[in-house]
Amino acid sequence: MPLWRTSRIAIFISAGDRLTCVTSARSCRVDYARLADLRYQLRRFLGRREDAARSAGVEPQQYALLLQLKGLKGRRPATIGALAERLQIRHHSAVELVDRLVARRMVDRRRNGHDGRAVEVTLRPAGEAVLRRLSLYSTAELRSDGPALVSVLRRLMRRQRRTANGSKSQRRGGMR
Numbered sequence: 001m002p003l004w005r006t007s008r009i010a011i012f013i014s015a016g017d018r019l020t021c022v023t024s025a026r027s028c029r030v031d032y033a034r035l036a037d038l039r040y041q042l043r044r045f046l047g048r049r050e051d052a053a054r055s056a057g058v059e060p061q062q063y064a065l066l067l068q069l070k071g072l073k074g075r076r077p078a079t080i081g082a083l084a085e086r087l088q089i090r091h092h093s094a095v096e097l098v099d100r101l102v103a104r105r106m107v108d109r110r111r112n113g114h115d116g117r118a119v120e121v122t123l124r125p126a127g128e129a130v131l132r133r134l135s136l137y138s139t140a141e142l143r144s145d146g147p148a149l150v151s152v153l154r155r156l157m158r159r160q161r162r163t164a165n166g167s168k169s170q171r172r173g174g175m176r
Contacts, residue, residue, distance in 0.1 A: 034156040041149040045141070052137050056130050061087065062106075065097050066131040069107065069123050079118045080109075101127060 053063035068086040072078045084094035098121055101107040106127030112118035123131070 031156065031159045034152065034159060037152045038149075038156055041145075041152050045145060045149060048141060048145075049134075049138060052134055056134055058106075058130055059100075061089075061097055062101055063131070063134055065094070065101065066106065066123065066127050067135065069121060069127075070131055070135075073123075077112065077118070078121050079112070080121065081118070083121060106130065 049063070050060040053060045056063070058066070064087055065083055068083055069078050072082060072086070076082060080091060080094050080098060083098070084091045087094065087097075089097075098107060098109055098119075102109060104126070106124055107121050108124055109119050109121050112120050
C-alpha cells in the first residue's frame with residue numbers, strides 16, 4: 001500500500017480517538033487493548049444510561065436532548081441548531097426529537113425574538129422532573145463506575161504521550 005494512502009487511513013481512523021501520531025501510520029503504535037477497554041467502558045456507561053432513560057419513559061436521545069437543554073441554560077440560546085450540534089445529529093433529527101418532546105409536554109419551542117429563523121427550546125416542568133431523576137442516577141453511577149473509565153483513559157493517554165515522545169526522539173536521531 002502506498003505511504004500516502006496509509007497516512008490518510010491513519011488520519012481517518014485516529015481522528016475520533018485523538019491519537020497524536022496521525023502523520024505516519026508506520027511509526028505509530030496503536031494500543032488496541034486500551035482503546036478497546038476505553039470503548040468498552042464508555043459503551044457500558046452509555047448503555048446503562050440508555051436503559052435508565054427507557055425505564056423513565058423516554059428514549060435515550062430524548063434524555064440527551066433534555067440534558068443538553070439544561071446544560072446550555074444561561075450559557076447560550078438552546079436553538080435547534082445548537083442542540084443538533086451538541087447531540088451530533090442532523091438538524092432535521094433534532095427537529096423530530098423536539099417535536100416528540102413537545103407532544104409529551106416536556107419542552108416548549110418558540111421563535112427567537114431577534115432572529116425569527118431561529119427556534120429556541122426550553123424545558124417544561126415534566127421534562128425537568130424526568131431529567132432530574134435520570135441525572136441523579138447518572139451522577140451516582142459515575143461515582144461508582146467513573147474511576148474505571150478515568151483509569152482506562154489515563155493509561156491510554158500516558159501510552160500515547162510516551163509513543164509521541166519516542167517518535168519525536170527517533171526523528172531527531174535520539175535514543176529512547
